[in-house]
Amino acid sequence: MPEAATATLSVYDVIGKVVTVRNIDANKGLNSEIFTREQLGATGVLYYTLKSGDFTATKKMIIVE
Numbered sequence: 069m070p071e072a073a074t075a076t077l078s079v080y081d082v083i084g085k086v087v088t089v090r091n092i093d094a095n096k097g098l099n100s101e102i103f104t105r106e107q108l109g110a111t112g113v114l115y116y117t118l119k120s121g122d123f124t125a126t127k128k129m130i131i132v133e
Contacts, residue, residue: 069094075120077101082113094120105131 069075075094079087087108090101105111111133117126 069096069099069118069120070123072096073120075118075123078117078119079103079108080115080117081110082115087114094118105133 072093072095075092077090077092079089081087087110088103092099092101108114108131111131114129114131115126116129117124
């Protein structure tokens with residue numbers, strides 16, 4: 069994060085369906101969130117988007133069994 073702020077972390081499957089959304093209080097710099105397979109209800113490739121003000125970042129993650 070470029071600066072400390074509230075942010076929305078959204079997780080999507082490969083077809084774009086929203087799997088989960090979390091509102092977080094992010095610190096400046098590196099932040100982490102922990103999800104379990106049970107919380108996501110999916111395995112394989114998922115995408116997450118972090119949005120805060122004008123800042124948006126989308127990355128890929130892989131969930132394995």
